[in-house]
Amino acid sequence: MQKGIIIKGISGFYYVKIEEGKIIECKARGKFRNNNITPIVGDRVFIELIEEDKGIIKEIIPRKNLLIRPLVANIDQAVVVFACKKPDIIFTLLDKILIQIESYNIKAIICINKSDLDDNNMFDKVKSIYEKAGYTVIKTNALKNEGIDDLKSLLKDKISVFAGPSGVGKSTIFNKIQNKIKMETQDISSKVKRGRHTTRHAELIDIDNNTFIADTPGFSNLDISFIEPKNLQYMFLEFKDYIGKCKFTSCMHFKETGCAVKEAAHNGLISIERYNAYIEILEEIQNNRRKR
Numbered sequence: 232m233q234k235g236i237i238i239k240g241i242s243g244f245y246y247v248k249i250e251e252g253k254i255i256e257c258k259a260r261g262k263f264r265n266n267n268i269t270p271i272v273g274d275r276v277f278i279e280l281i282e283e284d285k286g287i288i289k290e291i292i293p294r295k296n297l298l299i300r301p302l303v304a305n306i307d308q309a310v311v312v313f314a315c316k317k318p319d320i321i322f323t324l325l326d327k328i329l330i331q332i333e334s335y336n337i338k339a340i341i342c343i344n345k346s347d348l349d350d351n352n353m354f355d356k357v358k359s360i361y362e363k364a365g366y367t368v369i370k371t372n373a374l375k376n377e378g379i380d381d382l383k384s385l386l387k388d389k390i391s392v393f394a395g396p397s398g399v400g401k402s403t404i405f406n407k408i409q410n411k412i413k414m415e416t417q418d419i420s421s422k423v424k425r426g427r428h429t430t431r432h433a434e435l436i437d438i439d440n441n442t443f444i445a446d447t448p449g450f451s452n453l454d455i456s457f458i459e460p461k462n463l464q465y466m467f468l469e470f471k472d473y474i475g476k477c478k479f480t481s482c483m484h485f486k487e488t489g490c491a492v493k494e495a496a497h498n499g500l501i502s503i504e505r506y507n508a509y510i511e512i513l514e515e516i517q518n519n520r521r522k523r
């Protein structure tokens with residue numbers, strides 16, 4: 232038996248990259264279908280070789296997580312890309328993307344692209360808020376290849392997926408970190424015209440032996456209404472040290488007295504921008520629930 236990872240699936244065939252680096256075309260053993268388990272891209276599997284480059288998937292190692300859009304298992308990390316400008320950073324959007332990623336228990340790193348357009352020091356602003364929250368924040372200029380090596384080193388030995396709004400440069404960055412497939416990069420308007428939201432199967436692109444990136448960005452559906460109001464606090468990583476230290480055990484860190492989170496925000500231990508974002512999103516989730 233050989234251990235590997237499914238990097239692509241096409242009509243019943245799965246392409247498994249085994250540890251020595253070869254790609255083996257596999258069929259799944261019948262038992263999976265009977266048990267309603269279908270192998271998917273990202274699955275770590277054991278295969279039995281039946282020919283030099285053909286095999287059978289015998290076992291799927293339990294998944295650490297499962298992303299639906301794109302359909303990929305075992306994502307380690309999401310690279311959340313925003314641009315200094317064109318389009319401007321919408322902080323609530325960034326927070327909501329991070330919340331979604333946290334809800335999957337996936338690590339997030341923040342990449343601020345278009346550093347050539349940073350006349351308003353947006354990178355420094357993002358860095359000061361989000362590093363304090365525990366995130367790694369890097370800057371890139373994808374057109375000039377600046378910061379791309381830093382990003383590459385953060386991808387090493389992980390399965391990563393890109394996230395972020397349209398037009399920030401995800402495809403451009405993607406094309407700079409690998410040269411196996413070329414993603415279309417265009418201005419926003421012409422992409423929309425083409426109707427690019429047709430669903431397709433995700434594929435993992437291997438950058439080196441144990442480093443993969445999904446070829447389709449994720450976390451673009453910003454509906455976070457699935458999050459219970461009382462769980463929102465856990466999606467703000469920097470609240471962790473204070474949760475449980477409030478006067479009331481059921482504290483939502485909003486209007487309660489004796490709130491350790493609120494106090495930390497007022498003392499600057501938690502950035503006030505993030506605390507305010509928490510309140511804004513909490514109210515939004517609560518209001519949406521009342522309407523239902």
Ligand SMILES: Nc1nc2c(ncn2[C@@H]2O[C@H](COP(=O)(O)OP(=O)(O)OP(=O)(O)O)[C@@H](O)[C@H]2O)c(=O)[nH]1
Binds near residue numbers: 345372375397402
């Ligand atoms: N000035 C500048 N422009 C950039 C940079 N990176 C990408 N662009 C441009 O930004 C535009 C959008 O880039 P894309 O890579 O297509 O953006 P995307 O995030 O993939 O967009 P969607 O596919 O719509 O999600 C293109 O015209 C790029 O050439 C950068 O670092 N600086």
Ligand SMILES: [Zn+2]
Binds near residue numbers: 484
């Ligand atoms: Zn509290």
